[in-house]
Amino acid sequence: MDTSIIIKAALILGGTGLVLGALLAVASKIFYVEVDPKVELIREALPGANCGACGYPGCDGLAEVIAKGEAPPSACVAGGAEIAKQIAAILGIEVKEEKVAKKALVRCGGGKNEVAHRYIYDGELDCEMAQQIGKGPSLCSYGCLGFGSCAAACPFGAIVMGEDGLPNIDWHKCRSCGVCVEVCPRGIITLVPEDKKVHVLCCSQDKGKDVRSICKKGCIGCKACEKICEFDAIHVVDNLASIDNDKCTQCKKCVEKCPTGCISVLLKGHHSVEEVAGTV
Amino acid sequence: MKKELGKKPIEEASLPDEIVIPLSQNLGSPCKPLVEIKQRVLVGQKIGDSDGFVSAPVHSSVSGEVVAIEPRLSFSGDKVLSVIIAPDGNQETSSFSGFSESEAKDADKVRVAIREAGIVGLGGAAFPSHVKLSPPKDKPITDVIVNGCECEPYIAGDHRNILENAEIIIDGLKIIMRVLGAERGYIAIETNKIDAIHHMNNLVSSEGNMRVVPLSVKYPQGAEKQLIQVILDKEVPSGGIPCEVSALVHNVGTTIAISKAVREGKPLFERVLSVAGPGIKESKNLKVKIGTPVNHLIEECGGFKGEPGKVILGGPMTGFALFDLSVPIVKGTSGVVVFPREMTIASNPRACIRCGRCVQVCPVRIMPNFIGQYIEVGMIDRAEDADVMDCIECGLCGYVCPAQRPLIQLIRHAKAKIIADRKKGGS
Numbered sequence: 001m002d003t004s005i006i007i008k009a010a011l012i013l014g015g016t017g018l019v020l021g022a023l024l025a026v027a028s029k030i031f032y033v034e035v036d037p038k039v040e041l042i043r044e045a046l047p048g049a050n051c052g053a054c055g056y057p058g059c060d061g062l063a064e065v066i067a068k069g070e071a072p073p074s075a076c077v078a079g080g081a082e083i084a085k086q087i088a089a090i091l092g093i094e095v096k097e098e099k100v101a102k103k104a105l106v107r108c109g110g111g112k113n114e115v116a117h118r119y120i121y122d123g124e125l126d127c128e129m130a131q132q133i134g135k136g137p138s139l140c141s142y143g144c145l146g147f148g149s150c151a152a153a154c155p156f157g158a159i160v161m162g163e164d165g166l167p168n169i170d171w172h173k174c175r176s177c178g179v180c181v182e183v184c185p186r187g188i189i190t191l192v193p194e195d196k197k198v199h200v201l202c203c204s205q206d207k208g209k210d211v212r213s214i215c216k217k218g219c220i221g222c223k224a225c226e227k228i229c230e231f232d233a234i235h236v237v238d239n240l241a242s243i244d245n246d247k248c249t250q251c252k253k254c255v256e257k258c259p260t261g262c263i264s265v266l267l268k269g270h271h272s273v274e275e276v277a278g279t280v
Numbered sequence: 281m282k283k284e285l286g287k288k289p290i291e292e293a294s295l296p297d298e299i300v301i302p303l304s305q306n307l308g309s310p311c312k313p314l315v316e317i318k319q320r321v322l323v324g325q326k327i328g329d330s331d332g333f334v335s336a337p338v339h340s341s342v343s344g345e346v347v348a349i350e351p352r353l354s355f356s357g358d359k360v361l362s363v364i365i366a367p368d369g370n371q372e373t374s375s376f377s378g379f380s381e382s383e384a385k386d387a388d389k390v391r392v393a394i395r396e397a398g399i400v401g402l403g404g405a406a407f408p409s410h411v412k413l414s415p416p417k418d419k420p421i422t423d424v425i426v427n428g429c430e431c432e433p434y435i436a437g438d439h440r441n442i443l444e445n446a447e448i449i450i451d452g453l454k455i456i457m458r459v460l461g462a463e464r465g466y467i468a469i470e471t472n473k474i475d476a477i478h479h480m481n482n483l484v485s486s487e488g489n490m491r492v493v494p495l496s497v498k499y500p501q502g503a504e505k506q507l508i509q510v511i512l513d514k515e516v517p518s519g520g521i522p523c524e525v526s527a528l529v530h531n532v533g534t535t536i537a538i539s540k541a542v543r544e545g546k547p548l549f550e551r552v553l554s555v556a557g558p559g560i561k562e563s564k565n566l567k568v569k570i571g572t573p574v575n576h577l578i579e580e581c582g583g584f585k586g587e588p589g590k591v592i593l594g595g596p597m598t599g600f601a602l603f604d605l606s607v608p609i610v611k612g613t614s615g616v617v618v619f620p621r622e623m624t625i626a627s628n629p630r631a632c633i634r635c636g637r638c639v640q641v642c643p644v645r646i647m648p649n650f651i652g653q654y655i656e657v658g659m660i661d662r663a664e665d666a667d668v669m670d671c672i673e674c675g676l677c678g679y680v681c682p683a684q685r686p687l688i689q690l691i692r693h694a695k696a697k698i699i700a701d702r703k704k705g706g707s
Contacts, residue, residue, distance in 0.1 A: 118604070119601075122626050123627075123686050123689045124629075124656075124689055124690065128693060129690070132693060133689070134600070135356070
């Protein structure tokens with residue numbers, strides 16, 4: 001076999017490689033795009049989940065606007081105070097306000113054992129799609145459907161479907177991005193201040209009698225909590241108790257009074273975050 | 281099954297103990313109640329109306345006393361504000377009068393009469409008829425099609441209507457054509473109703489501008505756009521409505537209601553429907569008062585045969601499966617179809633095997649296989665690019681799918697999302 005063919009081929013390929021490499025090197029100098037090195041640093045500091053809670057197109061988008069000064073260092077909702085500090089340090093400025101972090105809360109206590117289904121649902125396991133078929137198989141038209149769309153959507157893996165058919169949100173992992181709030185077709189997930197632990201775990205605006213007939217843990221609008229509250233923090237509107245978090249002092253009197261147990265202290269309650277995290 | 285039911289004459293259904301008339305039976309803004317609790321109402325009395333253009337009033341179907349006005353479960357699973365009437369059995373009628381021959385020529389008057397009679401499309405979609413009869417000025421209608429295809433399996437209400445009320449259908453078609461200034465009228469009937477075709481042919485032969493079009497038996501031939509394509513050889517553009525190709529389609533039941541509203545002033549308070557299927561003791565074609573609960577009709581037909589598995593309001597392909605049989609019959613209900621437990625299988629969806637059967641059967645020529653996969657992974661925008669909005673939800677793709685994929689559910693989900701997005705963008 002003629003070795004010259006191999007040598008020729010090697011030379012041609014190698015030569016072409018060298019010429020093109022040189023061209024690329026020159027082009028990269030000529031067409032160099034100035035990038036603020038801060039963008040790269042900020043991008044690394046951000047959580048990188050691309051949850052979109054900030055309103056910008058992903059973490060890259062947010063990093064750019066923060067570097068330009070168009071958004072404050074605390075613009076990352078999911079990051080919280082810790083990441084805001086890091087970003088501020090990169091920018092060489094200080095974070096002004098320190099907000100209490102918010103966490104997602106599922107306002108429903110009616111799991112598999114409490115609420116029956118009114119028909120056999122035999123479709124896609126997705127809450128929104130189930131909701132489209134006769135407004136969902138759950139007898140309660142307000143409560144959790146239990147197909148776990150929130151768990152599937154959570155960019156931080158903070159939501160796990162419990163054995164009771166309700167989502168458990170791990171507050172250690174929750175970054176309050178609000179993706180689950182958006183995704184829930186029944187709108188039962190809200191963001192609440194992290195330091196407030198007393199909540200009404202029900203969304204049903206049905207009359208007390210109707211709630212009783214379908215769910216053991218629902219709010220029946222009896223107003224017992226409203227009467228016992230010394231701080232005017234809890235009111236029954238549309239057959240549903242709601243707590244004003246600004247006025248609530250966490251005295252827990254309503255929790256003791258509630259006949260159905262739908263007002264819960266998150267420490268001991270049904271959705272206990274600590275339980276999931278393994279601290280209780 | 282369908283053929284045998286087509287031989288059974290329409291029977292008058294008995295009055296139930298309670299009539300539930302939802303105040304929202306069609307698209308558009310819901311009606312406001314015009315009656316009070318304990319008030320006595322007569323047959324045909326208007327009990328709810330709305331100011332919206334795309335809406336139709338509702339009328340009492342019985343004489344009796346209003347016992348409650350409260351939200352009641354409707355077939356869609358929603359609780360809809362409804363007027364509940366306890367019939368007294370006398371069926372005392374409120375006085376209504378029709379138009380004279382000269383008045384019936386005034387198109388605007390006829391449109392008002394049709395709206396006041398609360399007429400909506402009786403084929404299933406329940407779209408207010410007076411809106412259909414008011415096309416934009418720059419798009420005149422030249423061809424009117426009366427839809428007697430009834431391509432859904434099991435049901436035969438339209439078939440009986442053609443056999444028993446053919447003269448009224450022809451009169452209704454004449455009224456519609458006059459209102460619109462249309463030149464040609466067609467009565468479309470599938471060839472599995474050969475007796476209806478012959479009967480109609482005999483009556484129509486004297487009319488110069490009308491003809492009966494026999495069509496081969498093929499689902500979903502009775503869908504508006506498909507019918508226009510097969511009869512007029514014109515394709516309604518994507519996202520468009522039939523008036524863009526100068527055509528209009530009305531169901532036979534609607535045509536009868538229009539004729540009765542104009543000639544007699546009779547509002548739409550009863551309709552013909554089939555209670556059918558392998559899960560019912562005796563299938564029947566019934567003339568039913570709007571607001572009759574489904575379970576009353578099932579009793580009327582001798583009850584269930586065996587253990588019921590599925591009760592569907594409408595045809596089996598496009599209807600709604602019910603979970604509560606107390607829901608009332610509404611204007612858009614074309615049938616009640618019952619399947620026994622052994623005929624309803626739990627679906628076991630698997631991955632798409634790319635056989636392409638759904639693509640072959642799709643009447644609007646979209647690709648449900650790809651669209652389904654896009655939606656499954658949340659790529660709604662890709663589904664929109666693949667023309668998911670053209671889907672008429674006939675259900676064929678899911679029916680033929682050997683992997684039992686819930687294609688229609690996925691497509692409906694995507695359509696709802698896209699419509700919601702467009703609304704958000706528009707406001």
